[in-house]
Amino acid sequence: MSSTATTGPARAEQARVEQARATVQVYDTTLRDGAQQEGMNLSVADKLAIAPLLDELGVGYIEGGWPGAIPKDTEFFARAAKELDLRHARLAAFGSTCKAGSQPHEDAQVRALVESEAPVITLVAKSDLRHVERALRTDGQENLRMIAATVRYLVGLGREVILDAEHFFDGYRYDPVYALSCVRTAFDAGAATVVLCDTNGGMLPDWVTQVVSEVRAATEGRLGMHAHNDSGCAVANTLAAVAAGAGHVQGTVNGYGERTGNADLLTCVANLQLKHGTTVLAEDGLAESSRISHAISEITNISPYGRQPYVGASAFAHKAGLHASAIRVDPDLYQHIDPVAVGNDMRMLVSEMAGRASIELKGRELGFDLAGQAELLGRVTQRVKDAEAAGYTYDAADASFELLLRAELEHGRVPHFFDVESWRTFVEHRPGKDGQVDSEATVKLRTGHGRMISTGEGNGPVNALDHALRGALVGTYPEIEDFELIDYKVRILDTQQGTDATIRVLIETSDGVASWSTVGVGTNIIEASWEALTESIVWGLLHHGVEPR
């Protein structure tokens, strides 16, 4: 070991001190304010799994919850102290100032914050006089005393104290003198940071600029911004606050939070680092942000939002035929950043807008060089257009597109793995079976090994058909044992015709390593499903290097 090397814990502490000094601190509240999101319910284990991902992202602070008020959060801090080994972030416990008429050391809720052993304590306090009077049912002076006493008490115990000034912006517009006095009181009592909260989320950037500038001019300590997205401006409001002098931003991964959510921390930090040139995350966390975003959504079990800026699955997905030809030549002209900077990828979508250029580009992505083959490209483009007019879509069905492309290629014909003779599926609700419904399917087909007949059951007709098809093929092609149908989507394309409408089915299949998607279309949902099912098997066999047997 070199003599200049610092030990692990010392290095971690040093990293934390550096982040604390940073121009703009990054404070994550996914585990506390993010967990207020409708449909989200994080267990202690979930929180303990998310915290290391936030640390890996490189945030300076992780707010873990409200110990004392929420039993699960008390347990989180107890376990976090033992189980978490954070490299960059300091853990923050969220709580309230002491109650009106009480002292902090007598207040059970404040004591629980101390007992959480979190090095950082974030106190929420009212700064809107109307809330003081109507919700706290006390007066402005007493509220200031509660702020001063609680901040001083916790600072005296060696904690870093952050004050979240709740409803600050609405309060400032109502009574700026009082709102400012809350900020000054907290700084005077030793708060490291006072966070101006747009709790109702209704601010617009111009208003944020004005208020933060005025508070900046009137006070000296570090100011923070806590924004919600009710006006669709949470990210812009956060940037406006930083430009006006805030040195601390709060937010949540994926913008989780109550109502419309909090400011999406991933978007905020990407904008600050890539557009303002202000490094706010430790190490190269930003380049991991797409992965971390998705890993956290696996834990929260909230479906990822494809259109999420920077890290969303569609964030760098190009569809327009108009641009495809040029994107090929000059990707930088068509993307606001290089997707690698946030760990994301450019993707080309094939669609009816597609001209030959995007077909060519998509072909290249799939490993087919179509450059210069004008006649072939024209044929494929026409087939794609015809198919899309009939209801097919290749945006989300790369495997079906590849089969279409191969069918047009002279030397890349799709191998013929099996001949279908017939198939049928039925669903039956029989008398005396207490509501039970049976689904069954039979498939008859031929491979080089002979004629195969297989019957499968399932919890629906398509599931039964899937089982029967695999049953008929597995003797000849044991490779398909690894294939699993992992996603099945149905869309009615023309909703004005009841059950006569055209139906599109998208199927995603996995072999445990990769996954691929196929599409089927018809007026009959079973027929459309059959088409997508058989294509998924054919593509899978093809890509496992299987020859027809």
Place this chain on the structure above:
Amino acid sequence: MSSTATTGPARAEQARVEQARATVQVYDTTLRDGAQQEGMNLSVADKLAIAPLLDELGVGYIEGGWPGAIPKDTEFFARAAKELDLRHARLAAFGSTCKAGSQPHEDAQVRALVESEAPVITLVAKSDLRHVERALRTDGQENLRMIAATVRYLVGLGREVILDAEHFFDGYRYDPVYALSCVRTAFDAGAATVVLCDTNGGMLPDWVTQVVSEVRAATEGRLGMHAHNDSGCAVANTLAAVAAGAGHVQGTVNGYGERTGNADLLTCVANLQLKHGTTVLAEDGLAESSRISHAISEITNISPYGRQPYVGASAFAHKAGLHASAIRVDPDLYQHIDPVAVGNDMRMLVSEMAGRASIELKGRELGFDLAGQAELLGRVTQRVKDAEAAGYTYDAADASFELLLRAELEHGRVPHFFDVESWRTFVEHRPGKDGQVDSEATVKLRTGHGRMISTGEGNGPVNALDHALRGALVGTYPEIEDFELIDYKVRILDTQQGTDATIRVLIETSDGVASWSTVGVGTNIIEASWEALTESIVWGLLHHGVEPR
């Protein structure tokens, strides 16, 4: 008729002229740029169904597509001219300037714009010199000629011409003199509006403010803003442009669009009207925006985003806890706007009181006075909660909700019209039938007239089942001859489990006068469809005053 009354078409034209004069014009591009969204594929029928909803919202312009380039869009304009009766909006056809080295009247694409008969033509043109040289492969002078010639040609034919200056912001930062010359050229040639496009979506509000202010100072005509959300700032960028002098905003409903989407027009207009006090929509469209947002997402079949500002299902949903009691007393202190202004509702997620209140309200809507019946309300609320947890939704299935409610009411029990003994459906692809697939279903049930067995065919298993069910009932209840299944929707609720996922079916039935909707849920699509089908018959018979026979 009063002598001061204007005729329908004259009133419509007057409304359009007023919108054209408005301080800030609202230009919707859901049908064109929104359709670039990954996974979206709008049919002509879809577009014809969405356009009247946009008109109802009160936008000034509806961009319908690119006639000539996309056959479906050519058809849309042809049918729109005959079938749409727009009250507020003018239809705009999107297209490109003439090609380098050609004249507009010789350019097939420009001619298709003219032939679309759209009163407004929006021309996309390059304004970034790098794009001119690398993508168009021509020079700056020729590009200016193409703009001037095409605008002049179309204005000469009496069309309102809007120029979309593509990649304007990037272009302006690269070469402001050239970018400005594109804007000036378009105005000089007669363009009504020049729209500054942040095509890559990478701008931040401060930069937009700066660029739009400079262009505003250097030119005289109406400027517009077209923003994408790649930095998470599309709405803020749009507001910044308006504050800097833009008088025309483009966007899409629900923020649909390529990559991260376009500026969400609903959020933009709500901010402009409710926060800036600038009325931009005709009549009271804003109060309908939640309903219109959801109706459009039913047509696009893109799942609504719960956290969408203003109109999202969670936008005014408060997780009870810290604020619960205070919110009830003083909602204005906890909401940035009154949700009624956008046709949305406050919801309390944990508070049972709020649940009961909305059930009571819903009951009253359907003609059942539940006031004061606390025990009954509690039971119904619990049943609704359990059913929604299982995947049911009653938002769009009033008839199923009424049947649930009646089942809990002492004196309103659902009459028992028939007893199902069994049903089955099968789909078969037989050998030697040249790809033909047969669907058949058999239903066995009892009415007061005896045991009925009926077999039906159809173009799919649900269609066959529908025919068989009607066949079994029509002898006893001839009233159902008037019932017709007019809409059938399927949604996969949990997409992580392939064909094992929970499936929700919504069915709309009409008797030629009224229509009603029912819901069914299950892992088996046929079983879920059967549930919705039988409920649609029961509700229909009930509301035709039929007694069980």
